[in-house]
Amino acid sequence: MRDAPPSETGGLEVLLAQLQLTDSGFPSGLYTLSHGLEGHVQLGLAAPDDLRALVADLVRAAGTADAAALALAHRAVTGGDWDLLVETDRRLHALKLNREQRTASVRTGRQVLDNAGPAFGSAPAARLAALVADGTTPGTHAVVVGAVHAGLGVPVRDAVASDLYAFAASCAASAVRLGRIDFRRAQALLHEIRPDLVRAAGAALAARDPRDLHASTPAADAVAAVHERAEARLFIT
Numbered sequence: 001m002r003d004a005p006p007s008e009t010g011g012l013e014v015l016l017a018q019l020q021l022t023d024s025g026f027p028s029g030l031y032t033l034s035h036g037l038e039g040h041v042q043l044g045l046a047a048p049d050d051l052r053a054l055v056a057d058l059v060r061a062a063g064t065a066d067a068a069a070l071a072l073a074h075r076a077v078t079g080g081d082w083d084l085l086v087e088t089d090r091r092l093h094a095l096k097l098n099r100e101q102r103t104a105s106v107r108t109g110r111q112v113l114d115n116a117g118p119a120f121g122s123a124p125a126a127r128l129a130a131l132v133a134d135g136t137t138p139g140t141h142a143v144v145v146g147a148v149h150a151g152l153g154v155p156v157r158d159a160v161a162s163d164l165y166a167f168a169a170s171c172a173a174s175a176v177r178l179g180r181i182d183f184r185r186a187q188a189l190l191h192e193i194r195p196d197l198v199r200a201a202g203a204a205l206a207a208r209d210p211r212d213l214h215a216s217t218p219a220a221d222a223v224a225a226v227h228e229r230a231e232a233r234l235f236i237t
Helices: 006-022 037-042 048-064 066-078 082-095 099-120 123-133 141-152 156-177 183-192 194-206 218-227
Strands: none
Touching (some): 006 099, 006 141, 006 156, 037 156, 037 218, 048 194, 066 082, 066 194, 082 123, 082 141, 099 123, 156 194, 183 194
């Protein structure tokens, strides 16, 4: 069997690194997040038949906020514009209106930074980690992941799509752990929201400036505020 051409081999290495970063086993701490599902369950607002609409709404919001910030961060690193990356990171952090979501985003972002060195030897991650350490920027999860993807050479469209899928898969896994659905239904849910993921990716890739970042999820924000004060919680969010 002949070796693959260098370009083919290089492309495969990029794909494998992308899969590693978005795999549920990567130690970013995403398994500790339900993305608001637990709060909805506690309030009796997440019946199995309601999950499709709820997850689709969360995906839509991610498309104009976290996923869009990921795309901007990716382009900023690719273009060497670290001022743009910092501006994007700060704006995304400010968009997260409740403390629970802000804290979780920064916590998981810093987990990715801590692991990006041994996992990928990522120079952008090292530079971003220094900016986070000196307080220049918060280090939200989406911006960190965008920077790492850019350093790996993952195309921006693929980076956005894979991260949105990882978000949706995390939502589905959370629903299973919360006892709302079983594993079979979780896979059907991921199939059903695929068009929503495509639309969210399109919205994210259309962002050209940090001022394009926005999200309007008043119900989810209210649920998060209640969840933050819950006496018992399985998830951080």
